[in-house]
Amino acid sequence: MEISRFGLLVFTIAILASPAISDLVLSKVDRRIYLTSQIVRISSSLKVENGGPEMVSEVLLAFPELQAKKLAYLMATQHEGKGKAKNSAAALPVEVASPKDMPPALTFYSVSLPKGLAEGDSFTFDVLAVYTHALQPIPEQITQADIQLVVYQESAYYLSPYVVKVQSLSIKLPDSRIESYTKLENTKIHGSEIKYGPYENLPAFSYSPIVVHFESNEPFAVAQELVREIEVSHWGNVQVTEHYKLVHGGARSKGEFSRLDFQARPNLRGASAFRYLVANLPPRAHSVYYRDEIGNISTSHLWGDSKKTELLIEPRYPMFGGWKTAFTVGYGLPLQDFLYKLEGKRFLNITFSSPMVELIIDTLIVKVVLPEGSSDISVSAPFPVKQWQEAKISHLDIDGRPVVVLEKTNVVPEHNQYFQVYYKFNKLSMLREPLMLISGFFFLFVACIVYMHADISISKSSASYLAKQQWEEVQGAIQQVQNIISRCLTTHDKLEASLRDLSRTGDVQACKAARKAADGLLKELSKELKPLLTFLHSSPSAAQILPKVEELVAKERELQEKVMAKHSTVVDGYEKKSGARDIENRVALQQQKLTALRQEVDDLLEFIDDI
């Protein structure tokens, strides 16, 4: 409605401002409108002829204001016939123009021609215009079972400030189901294609609104915001992280959602929903992940070969009209595929937009995180973008990594072109962080060593400190005493063990040898004891426990003698071949004393331990 009213307005303006600005004439205009996805692409081939005497080097393209708002991408290329590949054609520079005496409701772009057109010369070029959000769903709300119908409005005539001699228009629809379309003269329909024209000799600013209302169940995936973070690591990786905020931009869903219907007849009940998105990642992409703020999303598939990596992701739930979701896709890329060196500078050459197929991005923010220490940063982008710089502090950074931020609205797949970030970087800065870690740990260990070896008592001459040290020495000595005593006790045990061996094997000689060895050992030990005891005698702080220690030593000596005595008695008994019971009887008394003594020694040891 609005558009047609606007069309009328344009008409009136056109009549008022009829004289054309130059004498250019469009001798032939062929327009093809592709409505096969949510992105509207109009590819027109224009043949301009200079009808006036002056040289002309610029051609104006006119867009109504509403269309101009939705215009995402505009490119003009020299027409080189159908045989050649489109990409090879040289792009012609296109600029926003605001020529005088033109209706204000129109937006103009001027295409600079490679060379000026003299009188009578003609030139053919192609214009590709890509629009977002140009398909309006009507009805605006549908239920799960409904199909999605959208409306597209255009002019049957090519809106131009020049006279158009011959023109034709064809509209390609995704499906042959067409709800309605405007019928003008010369309107034909072939399956899913509608043709208008040819029309001849129309004046400048001719406008005839047409409306096509048709079924479109193509995915209306719109990323309301996409933040792409490209982090360059000179250790060999380019890490790309993409945060999507996705919405189904088609007709809004109303009423209930029945999983049953959706599962049983997905093509009928849920035709307007889309379930997955496909992303064409660069080849050799690795470590791909797909998650959202509450964890991994398990519904994704990845295929890859040497030429491309294809990622199919399903959101957590099927996307019906108006439903939203948010997720993150991340992947790593090999550095050598994207980073090059040029005249002492490095540059990163990477695609600008999302790898998703047929996705509209309302706001795209690309952040290129360069390694810490990069300088002289400049960006070269194939189209105008808003850009600024910030810093990001990441793993072990000190002053942060420089980040180039590029922002662009209304992004379509055509924007997925390479852009370059130039910067200077010294390879040695790569070693900064490992060296920092190494030195950090080194100093930690050094500090530990220093702490372990340094005596950091506050005062070294105070009485309490000295007393403490003395007490420590005394304790050391006592411990050594204890040590020796317990070694003696072990020797006793060994003697006992040898007695047991004797009763088993009857080997008297071995037993004697054991006694001799033990005897020698015990003597040595008592020798060792002497200096310790004298030290304890001399030390004042040992006065309290000295008696106990002495008692211990005495008891132990007694024990020693008893054990020896017992041992010799038993061995004698064996030598005399007396019966086992006989020996036992003889030893019994000794044994009793032994255990009593042993008990006392143990008690004393325990007591000394307790101090």
Add this chain to the structure above:
Amino acid sequence: MSAPEASSAAVPTLTTNNTLRNAFGGVLSFFILLLIGVLAFSIRLFSVIKYESVIHEFDPYFNYRVTQFLTKNGIYEFWNWFDDRTWYPLGRVIGGTVYPGLTLTAGTIWWLLNSLNIPLSVETVCVFTAPIFSAFASWATYLLTKEVKGAGAGLTAAVLLAMVPSYISRSVAGSYDNEAVAIFALIFTFYLYIKTLNTGSLFYATLNSIAYFYMVCSWGGYTFIINLIPMHVLLCIVTGRYSSRLYIAYAPLVVLGTLLAALVPVVGFNAVMTSEHFASFLVFIIIHVVALVYYIKGILSPKMFKVAVTLVVSVGLAVCCAVIAVLIALVASSPTKGWSGRSLSLLDPTYASKYIPIIASVSEHQPPTWPSYFMDINVLAFLVPAGIIACFLPLSDASSFVVLYIVTSVYFSGVMVRLMLVLAPAACITSGIALSQAFDVFTRSIKFQLPGVSSKTEVDAGETSSATKEAQNDAVKTEKAEETSKDRPSRKSKKKEREHVEKPSTKTKAEKKRLLALPLEASVISLLLLVFLGAFYVVHCVWAAAEAYSAPSIVLTSHSHDGLHVFDDFREAYAWLRHNTDVDDKVASWWDYGYQTTAMANRTVIVDNNTWNNTHIATVGTAMSSPEKAAWEIFHSLDVKYVLVVFGGLVGYPSDDINKFLWMVRIGGGVFPHIKEPDYLRDGQYRIDSQATPTMLNCLMYKLSYYRFVETDGKGFDRVRRTEIGKKYFKLTHFEEVFTTHHWMVRIYKLKPQKNRIRGKTKKSKSKTSSKSSGTRKKNPWL
């Protein structure tokens, strides 16, 4: 134990040799401890490897959300946080009702890492907090057991604790719950208590109070500490083991600990007002009396002392009676007798099921079964008795504490399956003692009887024994090394003293043990059997960690013939709610899903897992068990926009809302008497098949669960209940389905707007007023 023999090798080089061995032993045990920490950490990573790095289950989601708030808004905002996204319309004062220990710990770790410019997300920190603290807990176990029975037992106990399934079940990566840090705090508090008891150092007593404070911050289970330690003190006093060390270990803990505990908002004045803490104060009085008595005993002559005793006892008894009478009167005047419901159900296991269905409805509050003991502590169950015996040889203050700890925790674990967690460290400590003692005995017997070794008895003694065995023998070996370390005069006086104190038990024990030598063959076989037992334990623990306890429960997997199948329905539903409903919409569901809904879907819920308001939960229970219209009215009065139910009938997920329905009816009926449990029962059973009662078939929960379910297979066969449903075809009048997940596990319904209910404009005013005035008064508990 081989220390004396070893050092007899060469007298002149004795000291250097000792220093070397000491250093070697120190380094070795340090590395063993490090490996134990790595083991404790890595055995808990199965969940991350098998699933993903994600927060698990229910409560962890709440803790995660609180941590997010803390890291975002800072500590002061956190204390003042009034959460209006839960318990709508009441809200909840999070800062004052939450144990902040875990949150503050994770928040601090996050802050520390970020200030070092290591940008880890809050989620990552939360996921790995539990494994990190498990490593700390096993080190704390080492310290505690070392205080009790020496380093060998300590290392063994630490290894056992690092992988005890009971603890793993609560501390796998992602299980971000209070218990994860609380067990560490518990063991560490006990360690410091024992340490103070052994040294009598006020320094450790202060540390002990701080550790206790951390425990109070972390978990409601701190009452276990504040009751166990007084019990032990009392035991020591009764058995005549009173000493000044005991006094230093206890008195500062009560005073400082209580003061600090009162600083935690959630505890506050409860630290002095509830019965759980009375035991500590009573013992505090007793220990002072005993201290006084000992003091007077020292001053007076025996005769005078006797006179004084009779005098004081008679007066004291009178005063005591008066005080106790006052106390009892005070306690009796409060409705729950001053005990909280959970504590009461500890003392009387039947209490909860009788009076508080909301406590009884939680599966982890049920008493455990025998198999769960075997599952959770495995062979430790058999080693514990041996460990208790070992603790009595000889009985010291420290080992009596361990005995008391194991006995009480066995009782508590028998009451509530969740408290198996408290039993696990005790079982590990006692089993560690048992194992290391057994190894001691056997290796010593072998050493005595091996021909080559017994004559030489040199340094190789350690090596020969270690060569025969692996893991545990390392422990034994270092123990020997550790022993030697004590024989050297060390520079650090403090360390010296500490090491000195622990010697008596080990040494005397060793001397007594020396007299018992077992036959060679028997010891070798027993050693092999012990190793076999240990291996079995390890295998079981790894299995438990990998299979039984690694599932995050929000993602389910099943193995079918065509590979792994993932059920990610919960997150599907929460993500849908998060992105496709209004920010302020209220979502009603059974309380189990409250925490997850607030954390993952960021929507306001009516009730959640913090079951503080029984009436509110009963309201939701009532709504779920009411017919559609009444339920609509209840939900509408609560401003609810969406109702979420969990339904496992399609894929056979057993813990769905129909299986929990019993509790909804019971809890709802407990507050609103018009819900009567017998109405839902046929022959004493809940059923949903054709035998089910009409009340059951008409209640909201049934309808929401089975709405259009029959159309999936034509029969309506419920795979959980293994039966066909009773009422197959019905329509919803007051609710509409807005979302159902892929496997139907979560179904979300929207309340239809009011005008849809009214048929015929002429009746409008009448029906409306009648339903509003008469209908609601009876059925809607909210008006």
